[in-house]
Amino acid sequence: MGRPALYDLLLKQVPPEKVHFGKRVTIIIDDGERVQAMAEDGSSFEGDILVGADGAYSTVRQQLYKTLLKEKKLPESDKEELPFSCICLVGQTTALDHEEFPILKEPSAQLMGTIGKDNPFSYLLFTTAPSSISWMTMLHLDKVANKSTYKSQEQDREDANLEWGPHAAKAMCDETRRFPLPIGDGTLTMGDMYDRTPQDLISKVMLEEKVFETWYSGRTVLLGDACHKLHPSGGRGSFLPMN
Template identity: 30%
Template sequence: MASDTKGVNVIIVGAGIAGLSLGIMLERATDVGIRYTILERAHEFKTIGSSIGLSAQCLRVFDQLGILDDLKSASTNIVGSIYMDQELSVIGRVDSSFCEERYGYGVRLFSRPDLMLALLRHVPEEKIFWGKKVLGLVQDSEGVTVRCADGTTVHGDIVIGADGAYSAVRQSLYETMKKNGAVLKKSETSPLRFDQFSILGTTEKIDHLYKFPEDECKMYNILPSTQEDIYAYTMVFEDGRLGWRLSGPSLARHIKDEANFRFSDWDSESIDDLKRHLSDAPAPIVGTVGKLFEHTESISRILIEDRFYETWWHERTLLIGDACHKVVPAAGQGANQSILDCICLANLLYELPSRDGKDIEKVFTKFYELRAPQARKAVSGSKRLGQLVGAHSFIGTALRTFVLKLMSGSLNVKSLDAMYAGRPILNYLPQIPLKGSLPDNSKPMTFGTTSLGASAV
């Protein structure tokens, strides 16, 4: 029997993948009185972003939630990756066609807008408040109050910062800790490196401009051979659109300062400069980067620095997802790690005994204990992968070629087995049969007070 949370009120800051996923999970936990509100700084939904891959680690819980078919209809099954040099010669292939048989679910490829819209459909409209830019928060023994730029305040028992790499909640959390005499590590407060970033987008339907290089959906990567080369990937959707992303040190020259990078859209001059600089660079399937720009309505940018923060919580405030462990898109793990955070947190909040600060502290402590080791591991792995794909020295490119050959064989299965052996679900919902031939080796994400057992990583 679930414990009585006495109507705990959760404020989720950020209506991204983590915030919406947590909202969906808490929506199914109302039998113990959990209430939630999502605050989003944007005034409306924005169709920005490129492609996102979700693996069996996350798809299983969406299956349990009953929304997997909806997600499948908004996505494409991806069966592998192809790696090429700057001359577009294939230097490696990584197969993922076996994932559904082995792990129960294939790897689903989404455009970010499509995934966001699919998740939005399962969160009641009245639970999301748009145009709520967080300026600060105040915590005390009675709860926490969030102050927004529009002059409003929102009061709750817990604040969950799911507001990304430049988390306003994290900054407010640090300010509170400093006022309370806490000493933060330099790594916690140092700015993200804005000299490492990607530009990305999703094109309109342009299948009339190209033919599929192969019959099934794959990710096509162009790897750099010099520091000036652009690392590019394109993801082919079944409906004829392309998700694309460009990275590389040479892009940094187009950013004047960090403030512009953080808060402004590209102005027309910068867009024109980028087009001139990159228009002739190769982009597999369509031919050149210029064609990607030509057929992409909204171009956005993201930081690509991996970062693990040691401090995830203080008093009644907790960080999840990119706000506390940022994994670059090249690793394909950012969204998956965020959703794993949500599964763990939802399970623990369901068992929250009361709204008392000491009980909340126990939940946050347990959450960090369960999730931090895996998140740290994901960040570390992402850093190594980023160094590998971005290598441009003779030794670096030789090592990359060697590793890609290994990944084209049995090492690929072993590495995915290690990653997907844990496919967690929610404790408080009816369990679903384990799919796939690989056993689930997850550790429990629970205090052990619920009668249903769920797996975790």
């Protein structure tokens, strides 16, 4: 399902007064009995436990690790930047015609993966309930990188591909749109997926992979990508090599 639909579903289960938007945690105070999270705008929230479920570059984790570093309790591996070896484009098309894309008629979700031949790309398609196709196009780097080293490793590629945002996503789309799809009448390419996806909903992201040693301390605990960022292809089966 699309992420916006999932957000709406989750929000309906939580009383509106319990949800606060536009808050960025900057300080965590743990006195042993209670924990307080202070936001950038001066507001603060107090409770028995603080759960940091705020993604790979978790602010809660960074604040927690600062405290542990001062106390000399942070393992060496937790001081390192998040490594990644893949750059990824992701998107989801609008509703598609079942006659043009017969694979959407299948009663269960279909997952198709392709590894590029003589190029450093692979790409995924998977059908969704709203008659759309979600897709991923992955660029596999020669070396493991992090935010600090990526640009120096990729200096021979176009500058537009080194940045993030709509312009960088378009540059990678242009580079990969000719890739053939294993569906339809044999003439479809990844460009057909890009053209059927709202341009502002195409994202270019890094696929980091790291499991942190420290998942909790005191009354703060980390959840999800904040403590174990895994590559999305970790549980995937085999690919079909294509030109």
